[in-house]
Each structure stands twice: as C-alpha cells, then as structure tokens.
Amino acid sequence: MANPVGFGIMGCAEIARKVCRAIGLAPNATVVAVGSRSVDKARRFIANNGLPEGTRAHGSYEDLLDDPKVDAVYVPLPTSLHVRWAVAAAGKGKHVLLEKPTALCVAELDQILEACESNGVQFMDGTMWMHHPRTTKMRELLSDPNRFGKVKLMNSTFSLYADPNFLQNDIRVKPDLDSLGSLGDAGWYCIRATLWANDYELPKTAIAFPHSVKNEAGVVISSGASLHWEDGRIATFHCSFLAHLTMELSVIGSKGALHLSDFIVPFEENAAGFTFASDSWFTDLVTGWQPLPSKHVVSTDLPQEALMVTEFSKLVGAIKDSGSKPERKWPIISRKTQAVLDAVKTSIDNGSQPAEIVLS
Amino acid sequence: MANPVGFGIMGCAEIARKVCRAIGLAPNATVVAVGSRSVDKARRFIANNGLPEGTRAHGSYEDLLDDPKVDAVYVPLPTSLHVRWAVAAAGKGKHVLLEKPTALCVAELDQILEACESNGVQFMDGTMWMHHPRTTKMRELLSDPNRFGKVKLMNSTFSLYADPNFLQNDIRVKPDLDSLGSLGDAGWYCIRATLWANDYELPKTAIAFPHSVKNEAGVVISSGASLHWEDGRIATFHCSFLAHLTMELSVIGSKGALHLSDFIVPFEENAAGFTFASDSWFTDLVTGWQPLPSKHVVSTDLPQEALMVTEFSKLVGAIKDSGSKPERKWPIISRKTQAVLDAVKTSIDNGSQPAEIVLS
Numbered sequence: 001m002a003n004p005v006g007f008g009i010m011g012c013a014e015i016a017r018k019v020c021r022a023i024g025l026a027p028n029a030t031v032v033a034v035g036s037r038s039v040d041k042a043r044r045f046i047a048n049n050g051l052p053e054g055t056r057a058h059g060s061y062e063d064l065l066d067d068p069k070v071d072a073v074y075v076p077l078p079t080s081l082h083v084r085w086a087v088a089a090a091g092k093g094k095h096v097l098l099e100k101p102t103a104l105c106v107a108e109l110d111q112i113l114e115a116c117e118s119n120g121v122q123f124m125d126g127t128m129w130m131h132h133p134r135t136t137k138m139r140e141l142l143s144d145p146n147r148f149g150k151v152k153l154m155n156s157t158f159s160l161y162a163d164p165n166f167l168q169n170d171i172r173v174k175p176d177l178d179s180l181g182s183l184g185d186a187g188w189y190c191i192r193a194t195l196w197a198n199d200y201e202l203p204k205t206a207i208a209f210p211h212s213v214k215n216e217a218g219v220v221i222s223s224g225a226s227l228h229w230e231d232g233r234i235a236t237f238h239c240s241f242l243a244h245l246t247m248e249l250s251v252i253g254s255k256g257a258l259h260l261s262d263f264i265v266p267f268e269e270n271a272a273g274f275t276f277a278s279d280s281w282f283t284d285l286v287t288g289w290q291p292l293p294s295k296h297v298v299s300t301d302l303p304q305e306a307l308m309v310t311e312f313s314k315l316v317g318a319i320k321d322s323g324s325k326p327e328r329k330w331p332i333i334s335r336k337t338q339a340v341l342d343a344v345k346t347s348i349d350n351g352s353q354p355a356e357i358v359l360s
Numbered sequence: 361m362a363n364p365v366g367f368g369i370m371g372c373a374e375i376a377r378k379v380c381r382a383i384g385l386a387p388n389a390t391v392v393a394v395g396s397r398s399v400d401k402a403r404r405f406i407a408n409n410g411l412p413e414g415t416r417a418h419g420s421y422e423d424l425l426d427d428p429k430v431d432a433v434y435v436p437l438p439t440s441l442h443v444r445w446a447v448a449a450a451g452k453g454k455h456v457l458l459e460k461p462t463a464l465c466v467a468e469l470d471q472i473l474e475a476c477e478s479n480g481v482q483f484m485d486g487t488m489w490m491h492h493p494r495t496t497k498m499r500e501l502l503s504d505p506n507r508f509g510k511v512k513l514m515n516s517t518f519s520l521y522a523d524p525n526f527l528q529n530d531i532r533v534k535p536d537l538d539s540l541g542s543l544g545d546a547g548w549y550c551i552r553a554t555l556w557a558n559d560y561e562l563p564k565t566a567i568a569f570p571h572s573v574k575n576e577a578g579v580v581i582s583s584g585a586s587l588h589w590e591d592g593r594i595a596t597f598h599c600s601f602l603a604h605l606t607m608e609l610s611v612i613g614s615k616g617a618l619h620l621s622d623f624i625v626p627f628e629e630n631a632a633g634f635t636f637a638s639d640s641w642f643t644d645l646v647t648g649w650q651p652l653p654s655k656h657v658v659s660t661d662l663p664q665e666a667l668m669v670t671e672f673s674k675l676v677g678a679i680k681d682s683g684s685k686p687e688r689k690w691p692i693i694s695r696k697t698q699a700v701l702d703a704v705k706t707s708i709d710n711g712s713q714p715a716e717i718v719l720s
Contacts, residue, residue, distance in 0.1 A: 129495060209572065210586075244509070244616050248610050252519055268649075268652075
C-alpha cells in the first residue's frame, strides 16, 4: 500500500505486543513510533518486538502525540487514563484505536467521542473478535429468519483463573487503574456479544447476580448479570477472574441456535469454528436429534487483531486520503456496550437492584 | 437373566413408548403388563410397541397394581397424579420408577418416598442421562482436584420450541396436570445437572430471573434462575418452551472446564461426547489456547434409558431375590432436586425475591 497508516503505540502494556504484531501484519498499517513514560522502555519495546530501526522511541505520551509521523494511536493504557490520553490524541488530530473497556463510564467515553468527532478522527475500540470472518458468518446465520428466527435467550461466559500474583498486582484489579475489574475486562466481551447478537438493540434493564466477589480494594473480580428486553428476551453472562479459562457463547433463537467455546480468542489463529442448529427436533422415541447441529469452520489468512487494524486503517486512510468522514458505527457500538456495562455496575453497587439502561 | 423384573407400565404417555423399548433392551427387565384408563388403549399400546401376546392389558391403574406378575411400575402420568399413584403402587409392594418432575413439591414427594420406604420398595426417578457412561466419565474428571479443581460457576440450558398445538394442549402447560410447566419439565434437568456437578451439595438460595413467561393459565413456559452457595459458587440455568432445542451444560472449575451440548438426550444413541479443558492458558501474544480443550467420546451398547432400567432392575432384583434394602441414593437426589425446584418456583411466584433452600 502506498500510504500505510502510521501508528504510535501509547504505552508498553503486555497487550501492546499483540497489537504491534497485528499492525505489522496489516497491509495498510505500520508502527512508526512507541511512547512510554520512559524512553528506555520504549526503546526496549521496539527492539523486543522486531520493529525497524527507524521506529521512534518517545519518553512521554505528549511527545508521541507531537510526532508528525503518527497518524493514529493505539492506546492500551489502564482504563482510568483513557479519557485523558484519548482526548489528548484526538486534540492532536490522531485517530484513536482504544483498548476496552473504553472508559470507566459512558460520561467519560462521551468526552472521548466528542473529542474524536470535533477533530474529525476515527474512533474504534479494541474488541478484536468483531473482525474475525467467523463473526460475519455467524451474523449471517443469526439474521436468517428461516434458519434462526428471533433471539429468545442467550448466555455468555468469559472467565480466567488468575494466579495470586495477578490477583495482587495486575492492573485489572487495582481500584485506581481499572476499577471495573473483571466486569470491564471480561464482562465487556460478553456484553458486546449480547448486543451484537441482538443487532445492538439495548436491553431495558440489567440485574447483577447477587454475591459478586470483590477484592479487598472493592474491585469486582467475579460477577455476572441478567439483561432483559421488553419482549421477554433474556441474556445472562458471567465474567470472572476465579474460574478456568472459558469463552462460551450461546445464542438461542426461535428456530435455531448458535454455540461456540472460543468467541473472544479463537483456539487457533487460522481457523475458527462454531456449531449451528436449525429446526432440530428429536428422532422418533426421543433417542437422538435430527438434524444434528452443523459444524462450521471459517479460515482466515490474517488473525482477527490484524483484521481489526486493517479495518481501522482503511477508515483512517479514507479520511486522510479522500476526505471521508469517520465511520460512526464503531463509536456507537462502543457507547452501547459501555452503557450496559455501566448499568451492570450500578446494579452490583446497589445490591442487585434492577438498573435501567438509558442512553440519550 | 433367570428372573427378570416384571414391569407394569402405568398409562400410555408418549414417553412410555421410549421406556417400553428400554425395558425390552435391558437384560434384567421385561414388560408384563400395561395399564390405562381404557383397556382398549392398553391393548393398542401393547400391539403398537411390539410387546409379546402374553402381555396383560388392564383397564385401570388399580387393576395394574393388583397384577401379581408386576414387580415394578413405570409411572409416566401427569405430575399432579404422581402422589396418588406412586403411593398406591408402593402400598401394593410395587417398586416405583417415576417420571420427572417427581411431584409438585417436596411435601408431595415425601409422601411418595415415605410410602416406598415403609413398604421396602425401590424408588428412582426417570432422569435418564444420569445413567449414561458419559456421565460417569465426566464425573471422574470433575472429581479430579488436579485437572478440574473446585466448581466456581456453571450454566445450563434446556429449551425446546413448542408449536402452537403444544402450547395449547400439551399436558406440560396445563395447570391441573403439570403446573410446574417448563420449570418442571426442562428445569428439572438443569437443576439435577447443577446438583450432580456439585456433589449434591444444596445451594443456599435460588433467585428466579425476573420476567418469567407464563401462559394464560399461569403456568410457567419460560424461566430460569441463579443458584448460590455460601462460598460464592454460582449456577445459572434457563428452561424454556420458547426457544430452539438446546441442551447446553458448562461446569467451570478453578483448574478445568467441562462443556457439552446434548447433556439430556445425546445427539446419537451409541456414542456421546463432551469437551474438557484443563490448565489451558493463552499462547504467547494471546493468539490462541494451549492446551486446547480435549474432546471425549464415550460409547455405549445400550441407550441411557435402558441403562436406567437395568440399574433400577438390578436394585429391585437384589431386594426380591436377596433381601437387600432399597438403595437410598436415588430418593435422596430426587428430593434435593425437587427442593431446589420448589425454591425456584417460590422465587418466581414472589417476584424474584431470593428463596432459601431448606431440606429437613
């Protein structure tokens, strides 16, 4: 590509290694700079991740944002820093690829989105699985009124078993850094999957399961909720740092049902599967099913995170090179995800009272 | 086998066809009589299910219970009739294989269990999947402290999409016949699976999801609940007549996770699968999982319902031939299942207030 989008990576978080590789794999993007609070750390990141020698190391986020080679920033900072640095990036005309959870609440996210909109820059959150071709294929099936019908109920789970070091020291359990804990880190994906399966129609209420587990600092490390629409649809989800790595998603409609066990990070990079049942019923005497759910496998040349970077960079390129407007789809679904997350948090904090989901 | 257990089938319900075949397949059981409110109906059932000519047709349940050839009865009657006929059967010294839900509430079930105990007859409920060798294999894995650890959270779903005729006319939506609706019919299995995975340790509270769907007669046709133990464990389940056929079960422990999609009726009769993950984590850069969950397939010569009949008949035979005492395991787990079901029903009826699970 003639003009790949130049990325600046803001902070040397662990996840930045994955996205740095993804930027390298994307045909329309390249890492031009890395910024850290320490220039040495930025240099080490450049060396350790095989970036070319010309990649610039900056010793502050401000310097990264002042770098004219940087078209877009990837921001994997702790959630509490998102509003400050995403707004600053937009103010400098940099497009923003922001890790999830996008902010501590919708009001904060709105500051970011307003900054992006007023500066004409693209916003996208880092929910990688949205960009896997498997997701497109599943969406097609869910949209088929004959094969799937309408969503009736669903469940999703994202859990991981955190070791004592994680539970003591990880950013995601620190009240000043990521106060949303497992809800922000793991629940985000479940909420996004729920909205995705429901064509982004917001549920009306969220009710946290009682007895959420919090750490000593009050950060949620295991919780879940039920989400309710007025037509009786229900979605439940679990998000926990206390149970074995699990990424289940079941979407059950009137005429069909979808299931997969690796919806966030596919088991393997190059091919990802799911099962889909449609119009299954019992055999005579209820001794089996017919038809059996079918297994689907969707291959991809690029991993989902590289497809995310490619999609983001395509939009950035169109703005840079052709004067296009930013694509509004991405900030809209980020905002809806954050709004549901806010309601679940409210319900957790209110002893599992129902919290209404409102979005102006 | 020299002395197969002689079964009387009490009522010609649809499910009786499946269990009639199962009794024929079990090496230690045989159908000797069929009772119905109409002797013609009993005769037709005998003819249509390929039973031998000598099989006796009775025109009343009383006559069936007075038949000296009948050692045990299989009772697939509507739930509201269970207490009357199961107690009567026990009173006549007949062993009782009772369809689920066992009763409308624990107090009713206790009448049945007391009648069985005082008459020295075996009791078992008709939860067939308990008897599949897959269940034994899964239980072994869940009991492994190194591979699975302790249960942390779980979810199960049993849904089926009822057609208008079912929703209008099926026994399972009639307040006078099966007033527990989808909770009794489908939720029973989810509750049993939850207890099974937790070594039958009762949860402390049940909280129905709000907005259970009821039909005009007030029978629940779609609902679910979260179940809570004092140590923070949580199990959720959905049971619905309004969503596509689904039988998902996920049990997630500290060190491992189990998943299957056909826990109640396996997709196929002769082999049934599940996946089990243990100590899985992400590959470097979080681009995949390692190790991948392993797939297990467990074969069986006899279908699970025939294994249920075989197990029940083994216990009955030991009582008949060797003077053994009835096996108490089966009534105990029926009673626990019914107790949790009662609590969920209470919570549904109380606007999703938590209901304590108590069992004297």
